Amino acid sequence: MKLRYDGACRLCGASLPAGTEAIYESETKTVRCLQCPTEAMETMSPGLETPREESLSTEPGVAGSSARREYERRKAKDEEKLREKWGRFGGLAVALSDERQPTKAWDRGAVGEERLGARLNALAGDGLAVLHDRRIPGSKANIDHIAITPGGIWVIDAKRYKGRPELRIEGGILRPRVEKLLVGRRDCTKLVDGALKQVDIVRDHVGDVPVTGALCFVEADWPLIGGTFATRDVHVLWPIRLAKVLTDQTAGDVDVAAMRELIASRFKSA
Known part of the structure; x- marks a missing residue:
């Protein structure tokens, strides 16, 4: 197809x-x-009709696959409700109706993950490995992308938001310092909290290897000069900038291939 x-x-x-x-x-x-x-x-063995089963840990996963499945599930459910409501006019109702915003949001998210995943796959090689859409053990949640470099591991959350990401700092001398992530007028600080939780989970499985969090906004309104920043050690940036940061991570003693296998075995494809 x-x-x-x-x-x-x-x-x-x-x-x-x-x-x-x-x-x-x-x-x-x-x-x-x-x-x-x-x-x-x-690679088939003599007398077998199917190829030898490959280790699931060798597969990088498909970026956005779980979000895409959830979108298709919600879309089918929405269409089923319309068909039940309108009977023999159900097909027409489906054709004329706009998708519900909660359903459309899953499609937007899936597209963002797919686009970023394609860019990360283009970087993969002996010195950089990537894994996509990995299930967090004991949870229904997933990690969008994990990149392994000689310098450490990057836990990457892809977002397809409109507006310009910026860091707002409140408080200081007389009040506690508070950092807020804004995208346009939208307070997205909870995204940083979520990224930090994912970093902690991965860190629990890899020991002393450095683990860094990143929020990558795929279609945000970035300025021509500058724009990238970090808040609470979570990097906020765009795909091209992320690619440069990852490819620059050449210094370090992380065994990329071995670490990829370890993470893939602990965090299965979603």
């Missing part, structure tokens, strides 16, 4: 832009590039 949205091959992690012909796997709701099935068949 031709992909409607950007994705990544679940076997090799190759970026698959919208419009690319790929194989869609309905059971897992993931995609494979056209080259991987042929390569997998070459």
Whole structure:
């Protein structure tokens, strides 16, 4: 099929832009590039009709997959309600109705994760590994992206918000210092709290390896000069800037391949 949205091959992690012909796997709701099935068949053992099962930990995951599934589930439920309400005019009602905002929000979020995931996949190599849409153990929540570099681990939350991100500092000498993250006029400080929780969870699984949080706003209104900042050690930036920061993380003694396997085994694909 031709992909409607950007994705990544679940076997090799190759970026698959919208419009690319790929194989869609309905059971897992993931995609494979056209080259991987042929390569997998070459690894078949004599007498077997299916390729050897690959370790799930070798798969980077598909960016935005859980958000995309939730969007499709909500969309189908909304359409079902319309069909029940309007009976034989249900199809027309579905065609003429706008999507509910809560449902549309999941689509926006999925697109943001997919776009950032494609950019991160393009960076992956021997010195930088990426994992997408990883389930937090014992929780229904997930981590959008995890990048492993020689200098440490980055826990990345993708956001597709409008408006300009900025840091507002209140208090100081006579009052407690309070840092607030604003996007436009919207107070998004809770996003920082969420990023810090994810950092703590990952840190519990990797020991003394440095773990850094990042909020990456995919479509925000960034200034031409500057704009990036950090609040409570969480970096707030855009995809191009994030890519530069990650590729500059060359100094350090983290075994990227081994750490990728460890994190992938602890944080399964969502």
